[in-house]
Amino acid sequence: MMKPIHIKKNLVAVIIGMLLLASFSGYAEQLDRIIAVVEDDVILERELEGEVTAVVKKIQASKMEMPPWSVLRKQILEKMIVEKLQHLLAEKTGINISQDMLDSAAADIAQRNNMTPEQFKAELESQGLSYKDFLNNLRNEIIINQVRGKEIGGRINVSDREVEHYLETQDKFGEESTQYHLGHILIAVKEAASSAEIQKAKAKADELVKKLRAGQDFTQAAISNSQDSNALKGGDLGWRKIADVPTLFADVVSKLSQGDITDPIRSPSGFHIVKLMEVKGMGSAMITKTKVRHILIKTNELVDDTEAKNRLLALKAHIAEGDDFAVLARAQSDDKGSALKGGSLDWVGPGDLVKPFEDTMSKLAINEISEPIQTQFGWHLIQVLGRENKDNSDQNKKNFVKEAIRKRKIEEETELWLRRLRDESFVEIYEDRL
Known part of the structure; x- marks a missing residue:
C-alpha cells in the first residue's frame, strides 16, 4: 500500500503560482493578438478592449440603451481604424x-x-x-x-457671391434664429460601388426608415447601423442653425416637424437618414457699439516702453490742461491711418479690436481718457466718445452665413475624404476575434 504524499506548503504555493502565471500568460497573449492590420501598422485586441470599456462607460453615463456587443465592437474598431489611418498620414x-x-x-x-x-x-x-x-x-x-x-482646409473658400446667393435664395433665412437638433444615420457606399451594392445599401436604408417611423429608437439604430463619425454618439449632430446643416439636406430639414424622419437622401458617401429631434428659437442680435479714438506710440530701438508710456502721460496732461485730443493725435500718433482722422477709429463692435485695447475701452466712461495701455502694436492713450446699442443683424447674417458655409463645406469634404481614405487603404480585420 502506497504511503500518502505530503507536499510542503511552500511547494504548493509555487505550483499554484505557476498555474496562475500560465493562466495569466495565456490571457495576456490573447489580449496581444492582432485584431486588425491597418496599412503597415496593427490594432491589438487589448487596444480595442480599452476603447470598448471607455465607450461603454459613456453610453451608460448617458443612459442610452446598450447595442449588441458584436455591433458595438465593430463600430468602435471601425472608428479606431479611421483614426489610425489619419495618424499614419500625419507621420508621413x-x-x-x-x-x-x-x-x-x-x-x-x-x-x-x-x-x-x-x-x-x-x-x-x-x-x-x-x-x-x-x-x-x-x-x-x-x-x-x-x-x-x-x-482639406486649403481647398475651402467662400466667396462674397456665395454669401449673397444664399441670402437671396434662402427664403427661410428670415427664421435664421431658429435652431434644429438633428440626428443622423449614414449607410455608406463606396465611391466605386457596383449597382448591386448601391441597391443593397438603399434597401437597408429604406428598411431602417420604416423601422424608425414605426418606433425604433433612433439613438440605438445609429449606434448599430450608422457608418459616420457620430455613430457612437447615437448619431447626434447637436443643435444647428439652418446654415450649419449640410447642404445635402438643409432644404429638407427646414420643412420637417419635430420628430419627423426623412426618406434616405443619396450623396457620394451613401444614404443619409435625418431626424429632427427638437427645434427652438433664439434672441435678437443687439450689440454695443463704441465710438473711440486713440493715440499710438510704437516702441523701437530709440523708444522703449518707459519712453513711450511717459510720452503718453505727457500728452494726457496737455489734454487735461485744454489741448485738443484730435490735434495731438494728428501730430503725435504713430497710427497714421487714424491720425489723419484725429485718432478716430470710428464705431467699433465686440471683437473688432485686440483684447487689451477692448478691455480698457469697455471700462471707460464717455469722454474719459485712459492711462497708457500696452498692446502688441505699442502703447495707447484711449478716449471713448460714445456708446449705443445697435441691431447688427444684417452684418451678423453675412458673417454668420460665410462662416456657416465654410463649416458646412469642411464637414462635407471631411466626410468624403475620410470615406475615400478608408476605402483606398489596406485594412484586414480578423473577424473571428471580434
Whole structure:
C-alpha cells in the first residue's frame, strides 16, 4: 500500500503560482493578438478592449440603451481604424506635436474653464480621470485636426457671391434664429460601388426608415447601423442653425416637424437618414457699439516702453490742461491711418479690436481718457466718445452665413475624404476575434 504524499506548503504555493502565471500568460497573449492590420501598422485586441470599456462607460453615463456587443465592437474598431489611418498620414507628412504645444493647448483649456493648469489637473483627477489619458486624447485630437486642416482646409473658400446667393435664395433665412437638433444615420457606399451594392445599401436604408417611423429608437439604430463619425454618439449632430446643416439636406430639414424622419437622401458617401429631434428659437442680435479714438506710440530701438508710456502721460496732461485730443493725435500718433482722422477709429463692435485695447475701452466712461495701455502694436492713450446699442443683424447674417458655409463645406469634404481614405487603404480585420 502506497504511503500518502505530503507536499510542503511552500511547494504548493509555487505550483499554484505557476498555474496562475500560465493562466495569466495565456490571457495576456490573447489580449496581444492582432485584431486588425491597418496599412503597415496593427490594432491589438487589448487596444480595442480599452476603447470598448471607455465607450461603454459613456453610453451608460448617458443612459442610452446598450447595442449588441458584436455591433458595438465593430463600430468602435471601425472608428479606431479611421483614426489610425489619419495618424499614419500625419507621420508621413511630418506632423508632430511637441510637449510645449501640448502643454500650451492644455493650459488654454484650463483657462477657458477659469482654472490654472494645476487646478484643472486636480479637477480631472477628483473625477477619477487620468491627466495622462487627457493629454494623450488631446494630442490625438490636435494631430487629427492638423491632418484634416492640411488635407482639406486649403481647398475651402467662400466667396462674397456665395454669401449673397444664399441670402437671396434662402427664403427661410428670415427664421435664421431658429435652431434644429438633428440626428443622423449614414449607410455608406463606396465611391466605386457596383449597382448591386448601391441597391443593397438603399434597401437597408429604406428598411431602417420604416423601422424608425414605426418606433425604433433612433439613438440605438445609429449606434448599430450608422457608418459616420457620430455613430457612437447615437448619431447626434447637436443643435444647428439652418446654415450649419449640410447642404445635402438643409432644404429638407427646414420643412420637417419635430420628430419627423426623412426618406434616405443619396450623396457620394451613401444614404443619409435625418431626424429632427427638437427645434427652438433664439434672441435678437443687439450689440454695443463704441465710438473711440486713440493715440499710438510704437516702441523701437530709440523708444522703449518707459519712453513711450511717459510720452503718453505727457500728452494726457496737455489734454487735461485744454489741448485738443484730435490735434495731438494728428501730430503725435504713430497710427497714421487714424491720425489723419484725429485718432478716430470710428464705431467699433465686440471683437473688432485686440483684447487689451477692448478691455480698457469697455471700462471707460464717455469722454474719459485712459492711462497708457500696452498692446502688441505699442502703447495707447484711449478716449471713448460714445456708446449705443445697435441691431447688427444684417452684418451678423453675412458673417454668420460665410462662416456657416465654410463649416458646412469642411464637414462635407471631411466626410468624403475620410470615406475615400478608408476605402483606398489596406485594412484586414480578423473577424473571428471580434
